[in-house]
Amino acid sequence: MSETPVDAGEVREIRINPIVPAESVLVATARSMRPKKAEELAPRDTRKHVETCPFCRGNEHKTPPAILAWPTAADWQIRMVENLYPVLGDDRSQAGFAFGLQQTIDGYGRHEVIIDHVEHGIAIHEMAESHLAALFGVYQTRMRQLFESDPRLKYVLVFKNFGPAAGASIPHTHSQVIAMPVVPENVDAEVKNSAAHYAKHHHCIFCALIDEALTFEATIYDRASGAVRRKINVGQYVVERGEHFIAIKPFASRYEWEVHILPLTHQADFLDVPGAHFADLARVMRRTMARLDAVIGGAQYNFFLHSVPHDAQQGAHAPSYHWHLEICPRTSIPTGFELGSGLFVNTISPEQAAERLRAVEL
Numbered sequence: 001m002s003e004t005p006v007d008a009g010e011v012r013e014i015r016i017n018p019i020v021p022a023e024s025v026l027v028a029t030a031r032s033m034r035p036k037k038a039e040e041l042a043p044r045d046t047r048k049h050v051e052t053c054p055f056c057r058g059n060e061h062k063t064p065p066a067i068l069a070w071p072t073a074a075d076w077q078i079r080m081v082e083n084l085y086p087v088l089g090d091d092r093s094q095a096g097f098a099f100g101l102q103q104t105i106d107g108y109g110r111h112e113v114i115i116d117h118v119e120h121g122i123a124i125h126e127m128a129e130s131h132l133a134a135l136f137g138v139y140q141t142r143m144r145q146l147f148e149s150d151p152r153l154k155y156v157l158v159f160k161n162f163g164p165a166a167g168a169s170i171p172h173t174h175s176q177v178i179a180m181p182v183v184p185e186n187v188d189a190e191v192k193n194s195a196a197h198y199a200k201h202h203h204c205i206f207c208a209l210i211d212e213a214l215t216f217e218a219t220i221y222d223r224a225s226g227a228v229r230r231k232i233n234v235g236q237y238v239v240e241r242g243e244h245f246i247a248i249k250p251f252a253s254r255y256e257w258e259v260h261i262l263p264l265t266h267q268a269d270f271l272d273v274p275g276a277h278f279a280d281l282a283r284v285m286r287r288t289m290a291r292l293d294a295v296i297g298g299a300q301y302n303f304f305l306h307s308v309p310h311d312a313q314q315g316a317h318a319p320s321y322h323w324h325l326e327i328c329p330r331t332s333i334p335t336g337f338e339l340g341s342g343l344f345v346n347t348i349s350p351e352q353a354a355e356r357l358r359a360v361e362l
């Protein structure tokens with residue numbers, strides 16, 4: 001007789017990411033996989049105002065001048081400034097040196113910081129939905145301005161880091177905007193694979209995944225005998241649903257608590273979100289973050305926006321690409337196996353994770 005009880009719902013399988021098949025995940029919920037080292041929780045700084053913080057009100061002179069402020073410059077609740085330590089900048093234009101196999105592209109671009117909220121340590125799920133809607137509006141406005149300012153810019157990445165392991169260097173709540181002359185590789189992989197899917201099946205793969213997530217049940221029959229072969233409760237991947245947006249737990253999630261938010265109807269470009277829809281996006285976002293906070297409170301995380309690149313193929317990719325927001329909490333440290341193989345190991349089944357997130361009473 002075994003002394004260690006075996007989990008009834010134990011999963012051990014390699015799941016192929018339907019969008020990017022090369023990015024597959026080993027879902028292994030067995031006990032033996034558990035000793036993946038847990039990432040530390042970010043120390044929660046709940047202070048509203050910190051005298052020495054350059055992002056707090058009253059210290060505006062410690063940052064570069066504001067690019068954008070909402071609702072007004074004097075009474076700002078959201079403020080956008082240039083990054084003091086940009087990874088890309090337009091101040092120096094160097095010739096790209098190329099030697100042999102070493103190809104470079106001029107590091108031209110913009111790197112800016114959005115101070116998400118006037119309150120120093122406020123968490124996303126604590127912000128008013130009207131504030132979050134305004135924040136999404138700021139993301140969109142700045143994205144549009146940047147694309148219009150320079151045709152060399154092909155991609156504007158909006159992202160947020162929370163916690164030191166997630167890359168946040170300043171504790172005051174903030175997001176970042178990087179405009180670049182190249183399309184990031186992971187976005188490129190999504191764009192190309194979804195275009196290939198479209199060419200073959202004539203529909204957007206993201207829309208198909210949403211439809212699947214919204215179908216409560218799928219039954220697979222054996223073609224020959226007509227017997228039920230497998231019954232899948234697919235509604236199990238929905239974490240939160242709004243009027244225009246949905247939060248789902250991807251079937252092949254790289255991170256244990258990863259959640260994606262997508263528009264329910266097809267839309268390739270974040271710039272096309274009507275202003276009137278931001279309230280619903282804010283609601284889905286706030287409720288999703290509140291669920292995550294209740295289950296894995298204090299976890300470090302990143303979120304980022306993936307939208308259709310503004311390159312020569314933009315029009316061609318409009319029917320096949322679907323913009324989305326990926327929320328990736330960091331609850332464990334990647335192992336040598338993961339870094340060496342590129343195969344992520346997820347030790348909590350996405351079905352169970354979604355169930356726990358849904359069970360949170362809000």
Ligand SMILES: [Zn+2]
Pocket residue numbers: 049050053054055056119120172
């Ligand atoms: Zn601050």
Ligand SMILES: [Zn+2]
Pocket residue numbers: 204205206207208265266267320321322
């Ligand atoms: Zn779509």
Ligand SMILES: [Zn+2]
Pocket residue numbers: 190306324326
């Ligand atoms: Zn993506």
